[in-house]
Amino acid sequence: MSDDSLKSALSRNIDTMRRRREEEEANGSAQERLASAISRFSGSMRFVYLHALAYSSWIVANLGWIPAVQPWDPTFVLLAMIASVEAIFLSTFILITQNRMAAVDDRRAELDMQIGLLAEAEITKLVQLVTDIARRLDVPAAHQPELEEMKKQVQPEAVLDAIMESEAKAANR
Numbered sequence: 076m077s078d079d080s081l082k083s084a085l086s087r088n089i090d091t092m093r094r095r096r097e098e099e100e101a102n103g104s105a106q107e108r109l110a111s112a113i114s115r116f117s118g119s120m121r122f123v124y125l126h127a128l129a130y131s132s133w134i135v136a137n138l139g140w141i142p143a144v145q146p147w148d149p150t151f152v153l154l155a156m157i158a159s160v161e162a163i164f165l166s167t168f169i170l171i172t173q174n175r176m177a178a179v180d181d182r183r184a185e186l187d188m189q190i191g192l193l194a195e196a197e198i199t200k201l202v203q204l205v206t207d208i209a210r211r212l213d214v215p216a217a218h219q220p221e222l223e224e225m226k227k228q229v230q231p232e233a234v235l236d237a238i239m240e241s242e243a244k245a246a247n248r
Contacts, residue, residue, distance in 0.1 A: 107171065107172075113168040114168050117169070137151060195229055202225045206222050
């Protein structure tokens, strides 16, 4: 495969994944898109600057440092309540966005696993074919014991069981 065809395939894959991501975002409900937009804004420096300005203005005005403005919240209880309610809503919007992102990540992990399983099956078949060819040509390496292990299909559930067993052992230590 030449560098040009690799670049072409890579570009095609990148474009496909970008389009897919844009489609997934566009196909979200209006509520999900709104929650994402609010989460994006609340995670920006503009949000920080806006809040620093608003809260510092509130504090300066309520401390009586501006002669023309009468303090309306000298104990700052109202400011604390507004900040608390805002935090509740922002947390909810962020959780909605994270749930949506987790669902996307789950789909991508499933895609990765399926591609990995397909690649493993293809590689196993290639090892079987190359080993058979090597044996017919009487290549000494064709009789290596590890080739027999490589020719076996990996069972995903057996791998998951082994991972869970290993995690259980580690947790009991």
